[in-house]
Amino acid sequence: MQRSLSHATFLLAVLLGCCQASTTLRPTSASTLSSTPTTTTVEDTKGVTTASTASITSKTTAGDVLEEVSRLLNKLREVAASMQEARDEHERLSQAVAQITAAVKDMGEHNLHIKKKVRKMSKGLKRNSHNRKIKDGLKSLQRDHQRILHAMSLSGINITRIHNHTRKHNLTHPHTPAHKKDHGRNRKNHEASVVELTTKAAEVPQETVRPDKDHELKKPMEEETEVTDNLIPELVVDPPSATDPPLPVDCTEVIQRGNWTSGVYMVQPKGLQPLKVWCDQTTNGGGWTVVLARMEQTPQEDFDRNWADYRAGFGDPSSEHWIGLETLHVMTKGRDHELRVNITDWNNSSAWAEWKDFSVGGESEKYKLKVVRYTSNSQAGDALKWHNGMKFSTPDRDNDVLLGGHCAKRNSGGWWYRGYRGCYQAHPTGRYQNNPGDPPKTSVESRNFELGPVLVWQNWRGESYYPKTLFMMFRPALN
Incomplete structure (x- = not known):
């Protein structure tokens, strides 16, 4: 088509040149005729008129042709420009189609990749579901085993387990x-x-x-x-050997190994010797390592102890006890932990409080307490806010901020005492009171109360209401 347009342009250009040449020659011939001598005046006049008319007509016809030719040339140029634009647009569309084709191919490959991932995730979910079913089955078997043992003991059936060969x-x-x-x-x-x-x-x-x-x-x-x-069930346990698996580091690992029953377990935090702890495996998902336990017993555990006792820990893990400051530091460092306090009153009504960030510093920091991010729906009150950031004090180590005084000596126990505007708002290591104390007050008039060496949680029922049981426990943070 481009060749035909070039050929037409060439013909129009030749035609235009011919028209211009004819226009130039016609006036010359007319002037020559007019200058030729005539015999009569009439004939000369007629000849002149005829020549002038012919010249005007030829000029008009040539001008129209030139205009038409120019118009056609302009149209041909416009057509050529349009064709060039169409050609450019075609190239752009071709590039766009190529890009779309490549994108569709990439999407297809991505879709296959997603399908593979979904398939792997489905297999993982199936495995998790299977593991969950196994755990539920083990838990049910443990409950059935406990019920069978209880029924056999009530029936007077003696149970003896033969010693296993190692x-x-x-x-x-x-x-x-x-x-x-x-x-x-x-x-x-x-x-x-x-x-x-x-x-x-x-x-x-x-x-x-x-x-x-x-x-x-x-x-x-x-x-x-x-x-x-052999009046009670006898359980003979083989001594641990070198091939036995390592002990769990905390109660969370105990429950991860399938031990869903609360009780005393042997754990070994990293860098420490094995020790017995009480594991609460029923409260809010379980996995809690008990730090402090207070309850009614005879005799009551003495918490008026020195720095060495509070550092190492004391008491029976199955009753009133303190786990030890060094154990707390080792078990809470390097990872976020959460703290929970469970309190029971003398009507057996319970309350709790949780903090999502809990840790205890080393001995060089005087076992400084960090307890923040109090859970808003807790019921027992944020009594530990008063003690956050405080160093631990005992009757033989004064690390509180009370000028001219000694909170640990005054209150006969070790704790993260504050000192400024009062020694404590929570005093779990105080002397156990075998009575509920005064009736709960409707409002607390002052935070600067001093009740002395008694077990109290001021933000729960007021400063003069004594709990029946109090447990402090921690576990690795879940979020």
């Missing part, structure tokens, strides 16, 4: 066929004797048993003593 025993005793046969025979005889003796003890009333020969048990004295003295 790997060391297997290595030191060659298990030849004769040894295995003899070992199995002895074990069966032992189990049969235990069942027989237990059944007889359950069937025969205590007052009808007489020390005559008819009622003598034909067993060695050692076995008889072992059976009659």
Whole structure:
């Protein structure tokens, strides 16, 4: 099409040149005729008129042709420009189509990648669901086991667990066929004797048993003593060996290993010797390591102790006790932890409080307390806000900010005492009171109360209402 346009342009240019040449020649011939001598005046006049008319007509016709040709040329230029624009637009569209095609291809590959990820996530969710079902099953089995043990103990059925052979025993005793046969025979005889003796003890009333020969048990004295003295379920545990897994570092790891029952467990924080702690596995998801326990018991634990006792810890983990400042520091450093306080009044109504950021500094910092981010829906009140940032004090170590005074000596116990405008608002290490105290006040008039060395949580029921139980516990922060 471009060649045809060029050819048409060439023809128009030739035509235009011819028209210009004819326009130039016609006036010259007319002037020549007018200058030729004539014989008469009339003929000359007619000739002049005819020549002038012909010249005007030729001029008009040539001008129109030139205008038309110019117009056609302009249109041809416009058409050529439009074609060039169309060609450019076609190139742009081609590039856009190529980009879209590439994008669609990338989207297809991304879609395949997403499908693979979704498939992997689905498999992971299935595994998590399976693990959750296994944990629930283990928890149910533990509950059933506890109910069976309880029912057997109520029925008077004696329980004896045979001592398991350790790997060391297997290595030191060659298990030849004769040894295995003899070992199995002895074990069966032992189990049969235990069942027989237990059944007889359950069937025969205590007052009808007489020390005559008819009622003598034909067993060695050692076995008889072992059976009659075994009034509670006996659990024989093998000593730990080098191949045993390491102890859990806290109660959260205890529950992660499938131990869903609250009680005393052996843990070993990093850098410390193994120790016994009380694990609360039922409160708010479990995994809580108890720091401080206060309850009614006889006798009550003495919390009026020195720095060394509070540093190392004291008391029985199954009753009133203090876990120890150094243990608290090691277990709360390097990771966020949360603190919880559970309080029970003398009507067995409970309240709690939680803080989402809890830690205890090292001995060089006098075991400085950090307890912030109080949970707004807590019920017991933020009594520890008064003690945040304080150093620990004992009767033999004065680290409070009370000028000219000693809060630990005055209140007979160790705690993160403040000193300025009062020694405490919470005093969990105070002397246990076997009564609820005065009735709860409707409002607290002052924060500068001083009740002395008593167990109190001022923000809960006022400064003169004593709790029946109080537990402080912590675990790694969940969020």
